[in-house]
Structures are given as structure tokens and as C-alpha cells.
Amino acid sequence: MMQVIFDNTKNGELKVLIDCLDDLWVLYNILQPEDQIKGRTIRRVVKREGDPGIRKPMTLTITVEKVEFHEFTNRLRVLGAIIDGPEDYVSTGQHHTFNLEPTSKITIFKEKWYRNDIQRIRRNLDKKENSMILCVAIESGLANLALLSNYSLTPITEVKENIPGKRYKKQAHKEYLTRFYENVKQVINENLERHPIGLIIVCGPGYFKEHFIEEFGDQLKLGNQIIQSRALNASSGEISSIYEVLRNGAIANHKVDFKIAQDEMIMNEFVEHLGKDQGTAMYGIEQSQLCAQMxxxxxxxxxxxxxxxxxxxxxTQIESTLNDTEKNRGEVHILSTANPAGEQLESYGKIAAILRYKVDL
Known part of the structure; x- marks a missing residue:
């Protein structure tokens, strides 16, 4: 969990210790161009032209120009111009990139700290990092795999095998099926080594999902730890089935604190309200703001x-809408555009509201 080391946000300053991926995502959405950050970093110093230079640790302050979230390397890249640092090694105006990761300690300076930015950091203080889910959509001779985090759905690969029917030769059918399963298992184990996966979801039609878990469930492990696997019904082995079980709430039932699943459910609820045309769903900043004020x-x-x-x-307009919503005991949901629900929300003006009662604007 993120630690607040020094809080003087009234005067624009906040110092934090980053602990996990959730912290990086929160900072990614809080850091803005023209903010300043200060911290220990590594910079290549070249004394003479033509020298390869040496990497030296130093404390720098930069004005933020660009922020990039690299989820699968647990890193937040903050690019900007140097405004303060050791004069022997850097000059004001030179560019530098902070590579922030768990254990990084930084001070953030803002012209103005919005109330909701501070609240999001506070809410994150007691939040534990959530592990990822590996999803496998599987049917006869076809499997699609994807990685789910709190913020994104990332397809990994498709595995195909031409499996002859059972009438062809029972032994041949079994050999091809086993080879297909082995190829799927290999991709799973490669990802278990790379990512903090806490659950494997195997979905699809018929008996293939259960059969795969029965055959290989005890072999899907990281070190001595066997990773839990669950079978869910879905329509096919296509990638669309992973979206299907994400949207219908089946994954949320197995991991209730998983943000990407919660985002899908709340987006589905909004679309349902909109489809009923009863005046209980609005989208766009102006409409949302008016409803929040009411x-x-x-x-x-x-x-x-x-x-x-x-x-x-x-x-400022968005902040007012967020504050009015929370003041009247409404809930605010921030959706990542790296997942399907966030992409869908973009098409509704990037902001939408589910209402307690009918509003006619």
C-alpha cells in the first residue's frame, strides 16, 4: 500500500512511497503536465564528447511533460525538463525520465491539489495489490488466452490444433487432444512465471474446460504453489468468450474485489438503464454535472x-461534478480505457451517470 510520508497539499506538496502496481496507476491518473516531481534517480553523465558516460544516482526535480504507464513491467515513466539538480552533472532545461516503480519515493508539487486526487490517494492507502487473472477460452482444437488485471484485458495468443473426430481412431484422437492441451498448458506456465497470477479462469462450451482442468489442473503451478483454476460456461474458444464472462459478472463472482470485473458490471448497468429509456441514465459532462447538482x-x-x-x-467542472456526487452519497467509478468497459464509456462522452430517479433535462 502507498505510504504518505509528508502531506502539505495545502501548499502544493505531497511526498509518497510507492508500494505496488495500484499506486502507480493512481499516480498515472493524478500527475499532470506542469506538475513537478522530485526524487532520487539514475542519470547517464557524459564528461567529454565521445565518452560512453557513467550512470550516477542523484536527486532531480523536473517539470512533468508526459506520463506513461507500463503495467506489465510495474513501471511509471515520467518525462520532463530538469529545473533543479546537481550543477556539476546537469543543466536546467535538460530532459530526464523518472522510472517510478515499487519502492520509489517521490515528492509531487502541484499548483492546486484537487480534493478527489487527495481522496484517491487516501483510499489507496489500505488497498492491497490485486493479482492478475489468466483467462483461457477453450473448445475442441481452439484456445484463446488473455491476461486480466485491474486495468486491462490483454490478449496473449491463440492455440490451434486440428483434432480428428472420435470415429477416426480413438488413439489418434486422444494423442492430438493431449498435444493440444500440452500446448495450452505451456503458454499458461510461461505466463505464470512472468506475471503475478492468482487465478486461472477456463471458459468455453461443453466438457472441454472441465476436462482440461481435470487433466492439468495440478500441473499449473508457480514453484510449489498450485494456482487455483475455475471453469465457467461460455459460447466458444474465441477471444469473445473472455469478454463474455467478464461482462456477465461470472468473473466478479469468483474475485469480488477485481476492478476490471466491477467496471464491466457497472457499465452494463448503465447501458441497461439507457436502453429502458426511463430518464435514469445520462451521459456527457453537461448532463452529468446538472444531475449531480440535483x-x-x-x-x-x-x-x-x-x-x-x-x-x-x-x-474544475469535473471536480465539481465528482464532489456533488459524493456529497449526495453517490459513488464515483474511474474506468481505465485499457479495458472494454472504459472503451465503451469513451463513446458516451467519457462520462456518464446512473440516476436514482427520473430526470428530464
């Missing part, structure tokens, strides 16, 4: 990209 918003959905890219005028 105290009508039960759930406010907002894309992370909107928080990151809004200019000061729009950000």
Missing part, C-alpha cells in the same frame, strides 16, 4: 483519460 446521481462513471487530458477549466 443530487440525482447514484453512480458516476468517468474515463481515466478524461482526468488526465482535461484542461484546467474542464477539470
Amino acid at each position: 443530487g440525482a446521481v447514484e453512480h458516476l462513471l468517468i474515463c481515466d483519460v478524461l482526468l488526465r487530458t482535461a484542461d484546467s477549466t474542464l477539470r
